[in-house]
Amino acid sequence: DAKTTQPNSMESNEEEPVHLPCNHSTISGTDYIHWYRQLPSQGPEYVIHGLTSNVNNRMASLAIAEDRKSSTLILHRATLRDAAVYYCILRAPYTGNQFYFGTGTSLTVIP
């Protein structure tokens, strides 16, 4: 599976938008881009995923670069409950369900 690169940590002020970047320069044409987050003392939870087009759901938006070598998770209005480690994961659709988590980005939300 292709690897991803994320900043170790980021900070955001409460109620402001947050842009969490992820680089995946070796992504293949069939790799899906998944984002999960892990709140303190909890298991990871699904946030959003996409293939080529930008995606929106109730939690966040996913902006995918045209060449697919990078993507950005957008939290439109950060709250204190969004403080978590965010993982960007690539997964090929036909090689099983293996998810390879990196170290992720630790997001701190400042009140």
Place this chain on the structure above:
Amino acid sequence: EAGVAQSPRYKIIEKRQSVAFWCNPISGHATLYWYQQILGQGPKLLIQFQNNGVVDDSQLPKDRFSAERLKGVDSTLKIQPAKLEDSAVYLCASSHKRESGLRTDTQYFGPGTRLTVL
């Protein structure tokens, strides 16, 4: 819908002792995973079951770790004997193969079991 259940939530043992963790996946989910998460790292897949068959156990230290999923529902992960480096959170997750026609394979995680080996 009930989530993935795990027990116990915490366990403290001494090295060379044995320990077992239990997982009950979301009803109807055919795929079950066990992950190990060491402090400061992302989860690492140990083993994946599809129903009661093993799909991938390439990262499972088979000399001391074992897992089973009888009847394709609940699963147990065992460590025997435990080492200091086994101190970690053990996460269980489950998923459908497909959801609503999309090959998303979203994984749903339990709260984990925090193991401390002294």
